[in-house]
Amino acid sequence: MVEAARQIVKSPQWNTRRIWWSLVVIIGYILSPLSPWNDMYVNVPLAYFFAIILNMLIGMNKLAGFYIGYTITNIVGLLMLALGVHSIQRGASPRHQILKYTIVSMFYAVIASILLSFLGLL
Numbered sequence: 001m002v003e004a005a006r007q008i009v010k011s012p013q014w015n016t017r018r019i020w021w022s023l024v025v026i027i028g029y030i031l032s033p034l035s036p037w038n039d040m041y042v043n044v045p046l047a048y049f050f051a052i053i054l055n056m057l058i059g060m061n062k063l064a065g066f067y068i069g070y071t072i073t074n075i076v077g078l079l080m081l082a083l084g085v086h087s088i089q090r091g092a093s094p095r096h097q098i099l100k101y102t103i104v105s106m107f108y109a110v111i112a113s114i115l116l117s118f119l120g121l122l
Contacts, residue, residue, distance in 0.1 A: 017087075018088055021087045021088045022088065024083065025081055025085055027080055028076075028077050028078070028079070028081030030077070031043065031074070031077025031080065032078045032081050033109070034078075043070055046073050047066045047067075050065060050072070051063070051066040051068075051069055070113060071109050074113070075105045075109040078101075078104075082101040082104075
């Protein structure tokens with residue numbers, strides 16, 4: 001059993017998978033609220049672009065579209081970060097783990113957006 005696990009870890013396919021999941025972790029970290037530069041350089045421009053697209057497509061208020069876009073970028077970042085780290089450590093993530101990460105990421109991002117709005121920082 002141990003020898004079979006060693007063979008899997010040494011295989012080139014395992015290393016390629018780890019590289020791809022590492023890229024997912026890096027992108028997730030950049031999008032997540034855990035990185036110090038994400039708002040100024042990444043999430044605010046993406047949220048602004050999202051607001052413009054929503055305004056053009058369905059006529060949504062740009063401020064509401066901005067809040068929705070900002071929250072989505074934070075949720076996607078946290079989700080990518082969690083799934084990437086989990087997949088690097090253990091392989092593919094089961095569905096219940098993905099659901100758990102999604103719910104926790106959504107809760108955290110919504111609370112962070114509300115708190116930043118309340119403090120006048122967003």
